[in-house]
Amino acid sequence: MIDNVKPKEATAIINSLIGGVVPKIGVQHITVGRSEEIQAFISSLEDVKNGHSMVKFWIGDFGSGKSFMLHLLNTVALKQKFVVTNTDFTPDNRLYSNDGKAVALYSAIMDNIAIQTKSEGGALPTLLEKWIEQVIIKTANDHHIPLTDIRDEKHLVLIQNNIMTIINEITEVGGFDFGTVINKYYEGYIRSDEQLRRNALKWLKGEYRTKTEARQDLGVREVINDLNYYDMLKNFCKLFVSMGYSGFMINLDEAINLYKISTSTIREKNYEKILTIYNDCFQGKVANLFINFAGTKEVLENERRGLFSYHALKSRLETNKFETAEIRDFAQPVIRLLPLNQNEIFVLLIKLKAIFDFNYKTDIAVDQEDIRKFMEEMFNKPGASEFLTPREVIRDFLNILNILRQNPELDKLRLFGDVQISDERQNEISLDFIEEL
Incomplete structure (x- = not known):
């Protein structure tokens, strides 16, 4: 029953589940009853590998396994050579804001980036250095410079020019500053300037709050903010694919925190951002991007506060009318997770x-x-x-x-x-919100 379980995985599984959370590693060892969902997901991954993009909404009652499913998707996608990341919406993390909450979500996304050899997150520096090494080798080959010599500081400008050329080819919005910062990262990499590398990483993770500070530290004109962070995610997706990865998968859990936004205008702006992402992915405006949202049935279907309150989303996310509990359609954007029997x-x-x-x-x-x-x-x-x-x-x-x-x-x-039953849902949704007009 536990073939190939590693001691580290076993400890993570037991400690996490006792704590009431999903383990970050080892979830494949405790998967039951989700084979059809996983097969459909693997089919979708193949489409994304081939240049399409995808958005899925994983909807289920409280405790039905939404978070578990997202972690399982991570495990599957990592094996398919995707770059993945997993983060939660919170009162301070959302898709749209004008006070730093959207870029805070972006920062959390970048912090949790994982690859198969670094599956617990924090893989962004590893990916940057891997990409830079690819540029170094290509530059050496193109200019017939020995690999033993190419990292010499006398070739710094040559490498930086190539970095900028490649970045300009694969990016659309914000590419110049993006390339400039990666060049600064490379400069710190070659000159062993740890502070310069940290500053570059800080910018790429959206942690600079003022343009003045970023200009002083890195010589760039812009910072990643609430308005442009989505363009930067698309740039990173293209960067990862150019390195040989299959695509970029972003999992966003706890959509209940969008539902709970009390100001109707801000809540609608967040739903509008979901619509933008949805349209980009399904209309072919972005390639190799896979975004998963997880939330409760109320988050999806409540017509006063949920996604269905935004008509353009409701028309896209309504369930296939021919689906039943026995006849499932896993190709549609909304996947309803039935409780384990x-x-x-x-x-x-x-x-x-x-x-x-x-x-x-x-x-x-x-x-x-x-x-x-x-x-x-x-x-x-x-x-x-x-x-x-x-x-x-x-x-x-x-x-x-x-x-x-x-x-x-x-x-x-x-x-x-002696076991007692309690209602764990009591803090999940409060319907007594006061609309702020």
């Missing part, structure tokens, strides 16, 4: 028991029949049908395993019976 949860708990034992080098006296009894206790509790989520089942199960690991003399059946 009890058989799938049972298989998942068996896997988690094996990973738990592997992680702690133990063998807790809980067999499959005990797992069935635990599930019976959980699903027969008052309120279970309304409030119980897979997240709560998993967390309670692992908490009981932890208690038994440290107190093997305890009666496991009594622990099963």
Whole structure:
């Protein structure tokens, strides 16, 4: 049941799930009941590899596995040689703002960039240096300069000219400043000027707040801000593809925080930005970009505050009228994640028991029949049908395993019976918003 699980993955899985969050690594070992969604996603990845772009909305009830799905998509995309990144909308991170919240989202996106050899994020410097090395080798070959000599400072201007030429070829908006900053990064790289490299990275991650400061440090005229950050994401997408990557995948979770924006005008501007991204991707205005949004059914369908309140989005995101619970259409932009059924949860708990034992080098006296009894206790509790989520089942199960690991003399059946059901959704959505006019 746990073939090829690494100790680091096992620890991440157990600690994260006990904490009520999705593990960043190892999610493929605990995947159940999502094979059709994954196959459809792999097909979409092939389209994006071939130059198309894609937007998907992963919609499900609280605790249905939206965040888990996004992490699983990351794992699949990394193996397909995509550059990926994963971040959440928060009250301070959004797609549109005029007070720094949009560029804050951009900064979070850039901070979390991952590649297969650096899957936990922070891969932007690695990617920049890899691209620069490709330019260095190309320059050496084009000018018949030995590779042992090309990094000498006397060739600095030659390399920088080539960097700027290539950047101008692959970018459209903001390319000059983008190329200038990468040249500064290269200069710091060659001259071992760590401060210059840090300044360049700071600019590329959208962390400069004033043009004056950026001009003093790097000699550029602009900074990445709320208005131009999306153009910069598209520039990075082209840069990654020019390096040989399949594309750039951006996962944006917790869309509930767009739904919660109290000012209707700002909320609509955020939805307008989603529409712009959607149209760019499906009309072929951008290539090799894959953007995933995750949110609840209310975020999608509420016609007062949700995406459906913006008519142009509603017309694009309405479900295929021929789809049913049994007949699914995974090609449409909205993928509805149905809750795991009890058989799938049972298989998942068996896997988690094996990973738990592997992680702690133990063998807790809980067999499959005990797992069935635990599930019976959980699903027969008052309120279970309304409030119980897979997240709560998993967390309670692992908490009981932890208690038994440290107190093997305890009666496991009594622990099963002590489980209580609570409504974890209570903080997810408050419908009593005051519209600010």
